[in-house]
Amino acid sequence: xxxxxxxxxxxxxxxxxxxxxxxxxxxxxxxxxxxxxxxxxxxxxxxxxxxxxxxxxxxxxxxxxxxxxxxxxxxxxxxxxxxxxxxxxxxxxxxxxxxxxxxxxxxxxxxxxxxxxxxxxxxxxxxxxxxxxxxxxxxxxxxxxxxxxxxxxxxxxxxxxxxxxxxxxxxxxxxxxxxxxxxxxxxxxxxxxxxxxxxxxxxxxxxxxxxxxxxxxxxxxxxxxxxxxxxxxxxxxxxxxxxx
Amino acid sequence: xxxxxxxxxxxxxxxxxxxxxxxxxxxxxxxxxxxxxxxxxxxxxxxxxxxxxxxxxxxxxxxxxxxxxxxxxxxxxxxxxxxxxxxxxxxxxxxxxxxxxxxxxxxxxxxxxxxxxxxxxxxxxxxxxxxxxxxxxxxxxxxxxxxxxxxxxxxxxxxxxxxxxxxxxxxxxxxxxxxxxxxxxxxxxxxxxxxxxxxxxxxxxxxxxxxxxxxxxxxxxxxxxxxxxxxxxxxxxxxxxxxxxxxxxxxxxxxxxxxxxxxxxxxxxxxxxxxxxxxxxxxxxxxxxxxxxxxxxxxxxxxxxxxxxxxxxxxxxxxxxxxxxxxxxxxxxxxxxxxxxxxxxxxxxxxxxxxxxxxxxxxxxxxxxxxxxxxxxxxxxxxxxxxxxxxxxxxxxxxxxxxxxxxxxxxxxxxxxxxxxxxxxxxxxxxxxxxxxxxxxxxxxxx
Amino acid sequence: xxxxxxxxxxxxxxxxxxxxxxxxxxxxxxxxxxxxxxxxxxxxxxxxxxxxxxxxxxxxxxxxxxxxxxxxxxxxxxxxxxxxxxxxxxxxxxxxxxxxxxxxxxxxxxxxxxxxxxxxxxxxxxxxxxxxxxxxxxxxxxxxxxxxxxxxxxxxxxxxxxxxxxxxxxxxxxxxxxxxxxxxxxxxxxx
Numbered sequence: 001x002x003x004x005x006x007x008x009x010x011x012x013x014x015x016x017x018x019x020x021x022x023x024x025x026x027x028x029x030x031x032x033x034x035x036x037x038x039x040x041x042x043x044x045x046x047x048x049x050x051x052x053x054x055x056x057x058x059x060x061x062x063x064x065x066x067x068x069x070x071x072x073x074x075x076x077x078x079x080x081x082x083x084x085x086x087x088x089x090x091x092x093x094x095x096x097x098x099x100x101x102x103x104x105x106x107x108x109x110x111x112x113x114x115x116x117x118x119x120x121x122x123x124x125x126x127x128x129x130x131x132x133x134x135x136x137x138x139x140x141x142x143x144x145x146x147x148x149x150x151x152x153x154x155x156x157x158x159x160x161x162x163x164x165x166x167x168x169x170x171x172x173x174x175x176x177x178x179x180x181x182x183x184x185x186x187x188x189x190x191x192x193x194x195x196x197x198x199x200x201x202x203x204x205x206x207x208x209x210x211x212x213x214x215x216x217x218x219x220x221x222x223x224x225x226x227x228x229x230x231x232x233x234x235x236x237x238x239x240x241x242x243x244x
Numbered sequence: 245x246x247x248x249x250x251x252x253x254x255x256x257x258x259x260x261x262x263x264x265x266x267x268x269x270x271x272x273x274x275x276x277x278x279x280x281x282x283x284x285x286x287x288x289x290x291x292x293x294x295x296x297x298x299x300x301x302x303x304x305x306x307x308x309x310x311x312x313x314x315x316x317x318x319x320x321x322x323x324x325x326x327x328x329x330x331x332x333x334x335x336x337x338x339x340x341x342x343x344x345x346x347x348x349x350x351x352x353x354x355x356x357x358x359x360x361x362x363x364x365x366x367x368x369x370x371x372x373x374x375x376x377x378x379x380x381x382x383x384x385x386x387x388x389x390x391x392x393x394x395x396x397x398x399x400x401x402x403x404x405x406x407x408x409x410x411x412x413x414x415x416x417x418x419x420x421x422x423x424x425x426x427x428x429x430x431x432x433x434x435x436x437x438x439x440x441x442x443x444x445x446x447x448x449x450x451x452x453x454x455x456x457x458x459x460x461x462x463x464x465x466x467x468x469x470x471x472x473x474x475x476x477x478x479x480x481x482x483x484x485x486x487x488x489x490x491x492x493x494x495x496x497x498x499x500x501x502x503x504x505x506x507x508x509x510x511x512x513x514x515x516x517x518x519x520x521x522x523x524x525x526x527x528x529x530x531x532x533x534x535x536x537x538x539x540x541x542x543x544x545x546x547x548x549x550x551x552x553x554x555x556x557x558x559x560x561x562x563x564x565x566x567x568x569x570x571x572x573x574x575x576x577x578x579x580x581x582x583x584x585x586x587x588x589x590x591x592x593x594x595x596x597x598x599x600x601x602x603x604x605x606x607x608x609x610x611x612x613x614x615x616x617x618x619x620x621x622x623x624x625x626x627x628x629x630x631x632x633x634x635x636x637x638x639x640x641x642x643x644x645x646x647x648x649x650x651x652x653x654x655x656x657x658x659x660x661x662x663x664x665x666x667x668x669x670x671x672x673x674x675x676x677x678x679x680x681x682x683x684x685x686x687x688x689x690x691x
Numbered sequence: 692x693x694x695x696x697x698x699x700x701x702x703x704x705x706x707x708x709x710x711x712x713x714x715x716x717x718x719x720x721x722x723x724x725x726x727x728x729x730x731x732x733x734x735x736x737x738x739x740x741x742x743x744x745x746x747x748x749x750x751x752x753x754x755x756x757x758x759x760x761x762x763x764x765x766x767x768x769x770x771x772x773x774x775x776x777x778x779x780x781x782x783x784x785x786x787x788x789x790x791x792x793x794x795x796x797x798x799x800x801x802x803x804x805x806x807x808x809x810x811x812x813x814x815x816x817x818x819x820x821x822x823x824x825x826x827x828x829x830x831x832x833x834x835x836x837x838x839x840x841x842x843x844x845x846x847x848x849x850x851x852x853x854x855x856x857x858x859x860x861x862x863x864x865x866x867x868x869x870x871x872x873x874x875x876x877x878x879x880x881x882x
Contacts, residue, residue, distance in 0.1 A: 113777025146705035200699035582866035
């Protein structure tokens with residue numbers, strides 16, 4: 001019974017509830033327990049690539065560090081023993097505790113999000129939203145079209161950059177490339193809009209409407225989904241208890 | 245199957261009619277709908293599968309009956325159960341990732357019972373000899389393969405009718421010919437094809453309707469048509485120049501190093517099938533030599549300013565007035581470059597290159613999807629620049645158009661061979677080898 | 692809400708989202724480096740980029756729901772592409788979309804002048820800031836610092852999403868690719 005098989009919508013709702021719940025707590029232990037628990041679940045019940053996971057985590061580690069010292073410096077003044085002094089500002093133990101809690105919260109959000117992202121197939125999630133959460137098929141399939149559109153867009157972007165380079169636009173440094181982005185945006189958008197129209201016509205010509213359709217690939221809600229949901233919510237319960 | 249009587253159509257925002265008094269009756273069998281770009285043929289097709297007038301702000305007058313019922317009598321999507329459509333662009337016809345998923349998507353649209361879907365998919369793939377593609381990623385297929393999958397998707401709903409909107413545009417001639425042969429095997433199919441290059445279809449059709457500026461100018465039994473003809477450039481040739489094309493290596497593909505000796509005023513065609521490395525060759529040629537100017541297949545890729553004038557002025561101080569009038573763009577000077585017609589875009593691209601004093605103008609696939617008038621305009625443009633002493637080099641798989649060239653090179657698997665003169669057209673073995681000509685096809689008339 | 696929409700409009704919204712998602716990826720690395728140095732405030736000044744899709748869509752399509760649906764669609768696609776913010780991003784999309792949508796609704800979906808678009812950008816800034824305030828625990832920060840963050844986000848919403856969105860859409864109109872959409876019929880082609 002792996003987390004990969006869990007119904008995407010049930011997984012989504014469960015994890016989102018936990019994240020909202022987490023936002024109510026300002027002690028470091030609650031997010032810490034969530035982080036440790038989630039990693040244990042990920043270790044036992046999934047086969048995600050930890051290397052890839054690590055790569056995704058890096059930017060959020062940076063954000064967490066940023067959050068930590070921002071909270072120290074710009075946090076509300078709280079009573080307590082002085083922990084240390086930065087730039088002539090006294091920082092109390094209580095203030096440090098809050099800073100640790102908020103940066104751990106960033107990491108807890110990230111770990112939960114990555115658990116979802118790395119165990120859920122995108123197409124299945126959209127199909128599940130359509131079947132379980134009543135997402136309109138028009139939106140669901142249009143989103144899939146957008147998703148499929150990416151490689152096409154990347155090729156187009158390369159061709160544009162190449163052609164502009166031929167005209168003498170410099171693309172050597174990161175800054176030069178970035179500065180030219182606004183000029184790439186317009187042709188990219190204009191081309192995409194024309195393509196969007198053609199794709200929509202193709203879909204309609206093949207009988208796509210917002211109305212009735214059959215569903216071949218059913219994404220089901222099984223009893224094991226609720227077991228998983230229970231496990232995750234129990235983890236959250238333990239995390240709250242640990243924080244008291 | 246289709247009956248129209250004095251059909252008029254125009255878009256809300258313009259006063260110009262797209263269709264004017266069109267009265268046709270299309271019966272079972274195979275019908276071609278030909279005409280130049282803007283003649284209204286694609287609009288007419290879009291009315292047949294009811295994409296129009298719903299999807300555009302169009303005003304339709306007259307009688308239009310589809311399969312025995314008036315067009316406005318159908319519920320949305322209803323006609324698409326009985327009519328299948330294949331479009332021109334292989335890249336904008338699919339929603340899902342894999343071939344099988346795409347077919348399932350179509351059957352789901354048509355509310356096919358779930359229990360039948362598996363079998364229907366198997367059946368259609370078998371009958372079209374496409375079973376091998378069932379689990380392939382659509383993005384990984386070639387243009388010709390994608391068009392066949394598009395046909396499968398159009399036919400999987402068992403329509404009474406198949407509409408094809410210029411389905412050969414992005415295919416090389418042999419692939420196009422194979423596609424037609426493959427379609428020809430389906431005997432009881434009722435087909436309407438929109439096409440501006442009827443000769444590519446041989447004698448496939450029964451009936452021929454031609455439109456010109458929204459009016460029917462031909463409505464008769466089909467007789468096979470000769471292709472448009474093009475005349476060899478006779479610009480005088482002078483000084484020899486040397487261009488080195490550097491080697492390019494990419495995963496499984498290698499472009500070999502070549503040295504080109506060309507003359508000022510010479511027109512050169514580089515021929516070869518899709519995927520043979522022609523575009524890579526042009527890229528390598530342009531990248532390493534400042535004497536070379538490139539006109540990409542989509543000329544608008546070169547544009548990034550907000551008006552024609554600013555586009556021409558970018559990066560230099562030279563006056564642009566001569567070029568503006570040479571390229572007949574003075575009336576468009578304040579328009580946005582992306583809003584120009586294809587022909588105007590091409591001229592603007594050439595204008596940009598002229599201003600940076602390029603000696604060799606290289607065109608990447610300038611003929612794809614072009615109608616007769618546009619091809620002749622291209623012919624004139626190239627010849628004029630050759631006469632002014634520039635060298636023109638173009639990559640194409642349009643063998644008729646290639647006729648304007650003085651010199652030919654062939655490209656296969658990244659290897660360039662040539663130069664050849666007109667004797668190339670007598671060398672059947674070589675043409676077959678380079679997939680310029682299919683087996684059993686009569687040799688292209690080249691004069 | 693979706694009933695009055697044409698399929699091509701929904702696909703348009705989807706494709707616009709993808710373009711901005713790809714463009715956004717070009718910027719995101721810069722944002723991240725900043726974030727380590729100067730904290731969460733690093734993102735505030737470019738936050739308007741997140742709202743621009745909904746402003747452009749509403750301005751082009753001019754139907755009820757355009758701002759909201761496009762923002763949700765953008766978020767969904769962002770997640771499909773593999774944005775590590777993950778499922779939360781959909782909630783962010785819903786919240787942001789509601790802010791802009793409310794502004795357009797207040798005009799009865801009849802006004803699309805610059806000030807309305809800027810106000811819509813401001814609307815997204817407000818709703819999204821309420822969300823961030825709660826989720827990131829801003830209650831624990833000095834009110835002055837929080838106010839600065841909000842100010843930056845609001846300005847970014849009005850300038851990048853409002854003004855930027857209008858400029859870009861007007862340019863697109865000039866390229867002729869928006870024929871057949873409500874913006875082409877609005878009559879303020881050069882306004």
